Amino acid sequence: MKSAVITGGTGMLGLALVRHLISKNIKVLMIIRPDSKKANNIPKSPLVSTIECDLKELTNAPIPEGEKYDAFFHFGWEGTYGDARNDMHLQNKNIQNTIDAVYLANKLGCSVFLGAGSQAEYGRVADGVKISPTLPTFPENGYGIAKLCAGQMSRIECKKLNIRHIWVRILSTYGPFDGSQTMVMSGIIKMLNGERPQYTKGEQMWDYLYCDDAANAFYCAAEKGIDGSVYCIGSGNVRPLKEYITIIRDMVNPAQEIGFGEVPYFDKQVMYLCADIEPLTRDTGFVPTVSFEEGIKRTVEWYKSRL
Incomplete structure (x- = not known):
């Protein structure tokens, strides 16, 4: 190409x-x-x-x-x-x-x-x-x-x-230029502003x-x-949503309190989302290389650079 x-x-x-x-x-x-x-x-x-x-x-x-x-x-x-x-x-x-x-x-x-x-x-x-x-x-x-x-x-x-x-x-x-209403970006913005974000219990297993x-x-x-x-x-891997949110908090402001369990689950809430990437890896050699921790670090730095 x-x-x-x-x-x-x-x-x-x-x-x-x-x-x-x-x-x-x-x-x-x-x-x-x-x-x-x-x-x-x-x-x-x-x-x-x-x-x-x-x-x-x-x-x-x-x-x-x-x-x-x-x-x-x-x-x-x-x-x-x-x-x-x-x-x-x-x-x-x-x-x-x-x-x-x-x-x-x-x-x-x-x-x-x-x-x-x-x-x-x-x-x-x-x-x-x-x-x-x-x-x-x-x-x-x-x-x-x-x-x-x-x-x-x-x-x-x-x-x-x-x-x-x-x-x-x-x-x-997720990442730079993500929409401001997504779970990741809204969390980053609220925590950088010193706001106390509210979430569900965060038990959803997510990719x-x-x-x-x-x-x-x-x-x-x-x-x-x-x-x-x-x-x-x-x-191709899942972690509890609570874990992702905690990583965002630790990257932005470790002292920030988080309101877990203060938002009810949606009716018919999806509790598990994970991609099977084996066919993609087999056919193309693709393997993810950026951890969530590293990705959040880059995203936070990008957002701060635009303030």
Whole structure:
């Protein structure tokens, strides 16, 4: 891989992937939203160029005639949070956008298309069961249904066009540029502000992966993944949520009191989330290298640097 195209590249994972590709001396074209508020976060590098194009206009993306690229990473998606996850018209448009991304990848001569899926494609999973590519899927919201459909339809289109297709289902990730409302980032912000954060009992067994490891997983999957494969993206290990929160506290302010057990569990609370990364490791050689402790240290330092 010497060149790549990325949609949705201004989010945490997209930016981590861009940084990773730059480190490999790979030329990157980022397709970003017109007037993107996150454009300033894009790494400054002669290897990175951007064009503005709405996701629904991908087939008419203003890319100079004759430009060719090796890989296409499709991260762009509308309606990932809150009520928008069940906006069926919006989620349906995401499926069309994904198929259009495949057509653009073909136009640009890409030999591999990697799409970003989600754990939401599985719906509710029994406690203690690792999320694997072969686990039955039964999504419970429009977002998960659309992700599943987009993955399956884009695979069929890629097969028609002789493009290698990879679909990655992402579990819980964290790191610089993460959203302020996530468990990790909200905890860091509150503790840095001296606030007393409140949580559930924190008994959930959870799998967290640092964004730079996730970026390497995407790269490895695009480089070496087997055509038509689904890969689950995580660390492959679980720890109690309480342990993760305590690590954040110890890194930010060891004296900070934490309100464990002060927030009730959700109805039908998921108590176990872990990725089976054995297929990804077997096919691509990917192995996570950043511990949660190190990842939190880097994330806290990044956040402080922006204050």
